[in-house]
Amino acid sequence: MPQLAHRLERLGTETAFSVAQAAAAWKAKGNAVYPFHLGDINIPTAPHIVEAMNQAIADGYTGYCPGPGIPALREALAEDIGSRRGMEFSADNVVVMTGGKPVITKFLQTVMNPGQEVLYPNPGFPIYESQIEYLGGTAVPYAYVPTESGFAIDIEQVRASITENTTAIIYNDLQNPISAESTAEEREAVAQLAIEHNLWVLSDEAYFETRYEGTSSSIAALPGMAERTVILYTFSKKFAMTGSRLGCAVAPLEIASVLSKLNTNDESCTTHYVQYAGIAALRGTQEPVKEMLETLKERRDVTCEIVNSIPGMSVAVPQSTFYLFPDVTEVMDRMGFVNVGDFATAALENTGVSFCTREHFGRRLPGEDRQYIRLAYSGIETEAIREGLGRLRDWIEAS
Template sequence: MRFAERVFALQGESAFDVLSKVQRMERDGRDVVSFAIGEPDFDTPEHIKAAGIRAIEENHTHYTPSAGILPFREAIARYVERTRGIDVSPDEVVVTPGAKPILFCGILCCVNPGDEVLTPSPGFPTYESVIRYAGGVPVPLPFVEEKNFSFDTETFRRLVTPKTRMVLLNFPHNPTGGVASREDLEAVAAIAREKDLWVLSDEIYREMAYEGDVPSIASLPGMKERTIILDGFSKTYAMTGWRLGFAVLPRELAAHVTKLVTNSVSCTAAFVQMAGIAALEGPQDAVRSMVAEYRARRDLLCDALATFPGVVCQKPRGAFYAYANVTEACRRLGVSDSRAFQEKLLEEAGVAVLSRNCFGSRNVGEDQEYVRFCYATSRERIAEGLRRIREFLEK
């Protein structure tokens, strides 16, 4: 069989390989505590579900404009104005079925073959995959423990070359929960303006912040005109299965992205967009409750991990992930790296985590071992997982 060469640039997600193994073990009768997959364990709030059901009953089941229905784009514009402090017009908003299409469309519209894109490392593996699919060259930007899992601005400046076309940022950060300071973002903004770079700012976890507001680079002077804000409803509103995302981006680029949407998926389901309006403009109590619960789970998990032999774990400032340094634990257990640690922990203790290799290529000189914990699971299961990990480490 013959395939186009570009398909081989795409990668899967190692997280789903771990999920498959967990499910196989559970079918065989094993009880597994999973900290692996990054999906809220809450249900979609009732008023959002009701709005979606009502929209179906009112026959909002037909094609919509590819960029999204106007009332929804207006609601998104108001939301982004409130949360980022920037003026947004509805024709600067494009709605997509999930947030991943924004990655594809934004990169396909802005990155030519051979162009370099600075991308978080460790980071969401789809970043590297899509950049390569578009013919671009991913350049890892280390997010380091010493900077509370942000990046070193001098390292950033050294990585920018005449071939750099885009900088991809993600705060709060998956997998570490790190948040950039305004000073870090100002350093990126200064270079972006000087070198005429695009910035794709993945802000999907923005509402899950524990230590104050999360600044958006689009709010800095001269940056809205060169920034693609990526956001969506999967995490904030526990709507992963609804597939609903959006971009805020310059008007001319929005027109090009809309053409890609037209030529790929046509549009996003009308009744889902109606539910999105209810999410943004209805009561936010459920969001606040979810974030408060995530904070309590974070504290439970990280406070315990900090006492475990061979483990160092900073408290994340956002998202629902903790990124634990297990370098010494690997040495004590006699395993080669975090992947071997992940496999041994799953097989022997029945606890699933994701190792460093699940989040892109290692940085040059990177010599520490990490695993990611997703604490989107109940406190009872977190406590049970912690009990098993302690026993595993102390045996």
Template structure:
């Protein structure tokens, strides 16, 4: 049977991060011991109080549909969390989504038409480009690599890239994949550019709670940004709830009403009992978040020291749980060799728009991280 597929699916490739994870899983299924440094999820269990809240919600029969945009208790908790960050989103401007990725997808589909321009800051999380292409948009890129992934030194380039024809600028701080946390001066520069050109900014703050030295500033809290910033956050990273699939997005004006159409016709609502667990996470789970963040800090420092011992200077990540390791110019071949020979899984930097690097996740035990570095050194990859 001949089958013709929609043009939109031909615009995108499968997720590179998931492809590496799948390759690692196949090797492990064959009995190979793989040090998997490709995964984008914390290696900590979901906090016990959150699990208990989810179980209680099941016992209380919270298993049916909810209001499409989320249960009122969770939306109020999210609004309070946003307010603590200096953001002003009413509950009717908030959509609770099954994972942060769905919130981003709904935002892209709501705001972008064919040939609209989206500006990305490289390295950029792999799905931004895919979502923009699925919406039919064009992409312009600003390379932060020469500045060790910091935005402030690249503001002049960003100002030259964003024009009156730009529809959307995506900012991710703390960053996946670099771990960079953008300074207030950098975000103020973004604000000035966005206001000058009347651009909507999507601020992906999913790693907000995993920052090591200074608490990141929410872009929408800056003067002039409240009515032009979409703020994305969720539970997967901060609360180690990746498989629970729960996120949320705050949208200015009546945007949530429009995005709600896509939400309602695609996923209907986030899972009922999971939303109740989300309320518990936001209200009563600070201590486990701090403990996890401190463990990530110790692992980061250990890895930086280990790579320095092998003569590798790695840009210093200030948040998230990733770092970008400088590797060969053909980073894809380097990563393929590393998993095949050293059995260490990493993600090519070219997947994020930054060739010549490999993204490492340090969401693994110190023992496994040391083993991974030792294997890379033993097989000539450092």
């Protein structure tokens, strides 16, 4: 029997999908399930976006198209992304891809040699760690510290982790899973470290416009950062297009040309007719986006209110994303749980509430002594939130 490639041993996955499988199996047995596990959106894509895609199919846009994306979409993205960040981009800076995830992989393929180090957030989106290691790099995690308003990057740890072998840092402002948002000072500190040590930066801005208060800012807009930063953009969250698989990288021209070549090697091009849906999303009415944010804000408020009413659980109210990362240390101690995975399984089987844990978002770091779970409220109706978390509260209080 032929052998498989050794690098597969370094390939991780997005383990939230395993939680989804467990929830589906529990539901198949006739049990109620309250899905807080996946960051999918149970709000339909806006009709005008779907109509544009269907019209593109009817018009015959079902074949190959340019690897970096069709010009009209690249121009629309350059204008929209630039204007919202106070920056100027041309279509040549934009490389369209099949969602946001490919941006991570292709960025690393472009800037990282085997053995080089890349800093990444932990807890963080698990594909960062997976792809750094799969491609032969050394994944160096940096941590967050809890604050009254949520979480902050441990800047001193980031500083201490940079070596002569460090080539890049992955930075996820408006963060999944912990919904952390950098202060201006924190963002500037990360930028200063990147400039001082001549690092490339991947700025994952998937949730840049999924916010309920305040205004988002991009690290790429800071002085000296545009020439070293690649912005990850996705239609998935803002436009409820998770299954359409449409996103892009906005990059310095030197990087953009390489990303275009990687597109040609990997998938030839992003689905032609889906790109017309993207144009409609950007150029058309933004009213559905506003309505979705109102719905998500209501869900956030209800989820935070109930979570903070549960003895032994607490969470700050985030201004962005659709995730909560509550501290459940006291609950677990009182109920006799040592492993947060066991707590999650017991919660599913006793209440139907399904969620991910800290362990789904990177290896636990030395010195971590608090326990956390992640609740995604993007795929569950408000009434189901009340019912499910009410059952979770009753179960915890009964213990």
